[in-house]
Amino acid sequence: MNRRGFLKGVAGGGALGAVPLAALAQSDETGGGAGAVMVVAQAELPQARAIASGLATELGVRPVAAARRELGSFAGVTALLERAGRGRVVGVMDDASALIFQQIAAARGAGLVMDTYRRVGAASLVAFAINT
Amino acid sequence: MSSKSKALPKGISGAEFDKVVRELRAIVGDEHVMVDEEKLSAYRKIMMPVPDAEHELSASVTPDGVEQIQRIMKVANKYRVPLYPISTGKNIGYGSAAPVQRGQIVMDLRRMNRIIEVDPELCTALVEPGVTYQQLYDYLQEHKLPLWFSCPAPSAIAGPVGNMIDRGIGYTPYGEHFMFSCGMEVVLANGDVLRTGMGAMPNSNTWQVFKWGYGPTLDGMFTQSNYGVVTKMGMWLMPAPPDFRPFCIQYPDEADITKIVEALRPLRIAMVIPNAVVIAHTLWEAPCTPVKRADYFTGPGAIPDEAVKKIQADHNIGAWNVYAGLYGTKETNDANWKIIESVAAATGGKIITQEQSKGSQALEYRFDLMKGKPNLGEFGLYNWRGGGGSIWFAPVSQAKGAETLKQMQMAKTILGKYGFDYVGEFVVGWRDMHHVIDLLYDRSDETQMKNAYACYDELLHTFAKEGYGMYRANTAFAEKVAATYGPVKRDVEKRLKKALDPNNILAPGRCGISL
Numbered sequence: 198m199n200r201r202g203f204l205k206g207v208a209g210g211g212a213l214g215a216v217p218l219a220a221l222a223q224s225d226e227t228g229g230g231a232g233a234v235m236v237v238a239q240a241e242l243p244q245a246r247a248i249a250s251g252l253a254t255e256l257g258v259r260p261v262a263a264a265r266r267e268l269g270s271f272a273g274v275t276a277l278l279e280r281a282g283r284g285r286v287v288g289v290m291d292d293a294s295a296l297i298f299q300q301i302a303a304a305r306g307a308g309l310v311m312d313t314y315r316r317v318g319a320a321s322l323v324a325f326a327i328n329t
Numbered sequence: 330m331s332s333k334s335k336a337l338p339k340g341i342s343g344a345e346f347d348k349v350v351r352e353l354r355a356i357v358g359d360e361h362v363m364v365d366e367e368k369l370s371a372y373r374k375i376m377m378p379v380p381d382a383e384h385e386l387s388a389s390v391t392p393d394g395v396e397q398i399q400r401i402m403k404v405a406n407k408y409r410v411p412l413y414p415i416s417t418g419k420n421i422g423y424g425s426a427a428p429v430q431r432g433q434i435v436m437d438l439r440r441m442n443r444i445i446e447v448d449p450e451l452c453t454a455l456v457e458p459g460v461t462y463q464q465l466y467d468y469l470q471e472h473k474l475p476l477w478f479s480c481p482a483p484s485a486i487a488g489p490v491g492n493m494i495d496r497g498i499g500y501t502p503y504g505e506h507f508m509f510s511c512g513m514e515v516v517l518a519n520g521d522v523l524r525t526g527m528g529a530m531p532n533s534n535t536w537q538v539f540k541w542g543y544g545p546t547l548d549g550m551f552t553q554s555n556y557g558v559v560t561k562m563g564m565w566l567m568p569a570p571p572d573f574r575p576f577c578i579q580y581p582d583e584a585d586i587t588k589i590v591e592a593l594r595p596l597r598i599a600m601v602i603p604n605a606v607v608i609a610h611t612l613w614e615a616p617c618t619p620v621k622r623a624d625y626f627t628g629p630g631a632i633p634d635e636a637v638k639k640i641q642a643d644h645n646i647g648a649w650n651v652y653a654g655l656y657g658t659k660e661t662n663d664a665n666w667k668i669i670e671s672v673a674a675a676t677g678g679k680i681i682t683q684e685q686s687k688g689s690q691a692l693e694y695r696f697d698l699m700k701g702k703p704n705l706g707e708f709g710l711y712n713w714r715g716g717g718g719s720i721w722f723a724p725v726s727q728a729k730g731a732e733t734l735k736q737m738q739m740a741k742t743i744l745g746k747y748g749f750d751y752v753g754e755f756v757v758g759w760r761d762m763h764h765v766i767d768l769l770y771d772r773s774d775e776t777q778m779k780n781a782y783a784c785y786d787e788l789l790h791t792f793a794k795e796g797y798g799m800y801r802a803n804t805a806f807a808e809k810v811a812a813t814y815g816p817v818k819r820d821v822e823k824r825l826k827k828a829l830d831p832n833n834i835l836a837p838g839r840c841g842i843s844l
Contacts, residue, residue: 269705271463271485292715293708300419300486303371303426304439304461310367312374314716314773319623321715321771328367 233284295323416458416491424804484703504605537563579647587730716771811841
């Protein structure tokens with residue numbers, strides 16, 4: 198599956214039904230974000246980096262590459278969320294990292310906009326968007 | 330409009346639900362009652378092999394204290410609307426934060442996050458349900474208190490109250506969490522506030538030091554049940570030992586489990602090894618190392634034994650990996666270390682010390698948990714198969730080698746039949762073993778979803794037939810697990826429910842208890 202196909206799939210497979218790709222960047226009507234979008238990819242996964250890079254380009258931001266150790270620690274994820282401030286975080290990472298990220302974000306009151314699982318070759322990747 | 334909520338509580342109309350939401354908002358404030366899909370998404374995410382819709386919530390409410398909970402109970406009783414209390418909502422693999430039945434209102438206690446007291450002389454703490462282990466750890470570090478707690482693997486993001494209420498376990502000498510709790514405060518369905526044990530007496534200063542009180546000890550009733558909302562919990566903290574010596578002993582064959590258990594049991598009972606020992610199978614260690622399953626097997630079905638042996642050889646992982654520790658002074662640990670060495674030698678085990686473990690992710694996260702240092706190392710399990718599916722199957726066995734081997738073989742056979750791997754470990758209590766198996770599957774694959782449900786069902790009933798009961802269970806199987814414990818127990822539980830919560834407002838269905 199190529200990157201654009203995956204992006205389309207990520208956008209279309211969200212928990213809330215079809216979500217246009219552009220919606221990944223939009224803050225919600227209640228001002229849940231200042232419009233800022235942070236795209237985070239797991240540094241060790243080339244597929245995640247490629248997808249995040251494409252997403253980031255389309256959203257006009259620079260992607261953040263976060264190491265597995267960082268994504269697997271409370272302090273690391275908290276620091277990323279602090280850096281994101283109020284806005285939207287789009288993540289592309291492995292299952293464990295995605296679960297940790299979402300759980301820590303949820304404890305801080307973040308809302309999960311979409312969340313989708315994809316197989317890219319033998320790897321399982323999760324792409325998600327949260328409003329912080 | 331809240332009446333457009335996807336999942337209204339049973340028997341409640343849209344108009345009535347709107348009234349409930351308005352009245353709850355009047356108690357806690359608009360921002361602390363949520364009905365929007367996006368805000369509820371965090372509570373909705375489950376890993377169980379059932380449709381999300383079965384555990385869909387209607388709303389969430391987040392009170393800030395006992396007084397607000399009492400007022401919420403009044404509303405719930407008035408409209409007979411069910412509440413599902415959660416503390417940190419991290420019961421991952423057992424139902425997460427989603428309610429046990431569709432339509433319940435999740436009552437999220439995370440705003441109640443005070444560490445009320447830590448007594449460094451008596452080594453006790455009194456905490457609220459929203460306190461996380463990370464928060465408590467940071468508190469102890471900031472105040473330079475040489476005290477350790479015991480935490481489960483999700484540690485950093487989970488909380489002591491929620492874990493104790495579900496009778497979860499950890500890996501230090503205080504690893505049986507309910508045993509090392511002392512005193513609770515509980516808001517009952519009628520709004521009364523009960524303090525258990527010595528806390529029932531006004532001005533008591535022994536609430537956190539003496540568990541039993543006078544007359545029947547009620548604490549157990551509020552664990553794995555729906556008889557009240559726990560709003561404070563006392564817990565015992567362990568003084569940091571002068572010398573902590575964690576170690577791992579690796580064994581080469583699955584059949585070694587019998588001699589491992591026979592050798593460890595007397596050491597546990599005599600408290601030579603004082604902590605809750607973990608005996609982890611290769612396939613539990615591998616994802617946490619981390620090893621990619623796809624590097625060894627991509628075919629259908631369970632991973633073959635040959636591939637498991639290759640993982641062992643390539644990554645220096647035992648068929649069984651025993652994690653234990655000595656907690657004492659240098660003198661006592663030196664003496665006990667000789668016992669450990671002779672036991673390992675006699676049973677064919679290879680010892681790995683802390684010094685030798687440097688750089689090993691799997692050993693590091695285990696050694697940290699054994700001293701109550703929160704980390705998230707075990708989440709690596711979720712990368713084993715990917716796809717977000719996980720349910721814990723957790724029967725109890727005697728701490729006897731023959732029993733553990735039998736259970737392991739039974740589980741492996743059934744899991745294999747449905748195409749799943751045996752990702753299991755035994756946690757040694759004193760005379761019991763918690764046999765914990767993570768049934769990992771791809772939740773985005775319909776066939777695997779169906780198979781995972783059928784597999785758990787067969788595991789449950791096959792084990793029950795042999796007299797092996799669950800120590801803990803996920804919410805999708807609450808009713809079925811409860812049924813394995815027989816009608817008399819269930820009848821008593823129902824009568825207690827009728828007495829304490831006649832309108833059935835507190836988590837009906839939790840652990841199979843409802844009116």
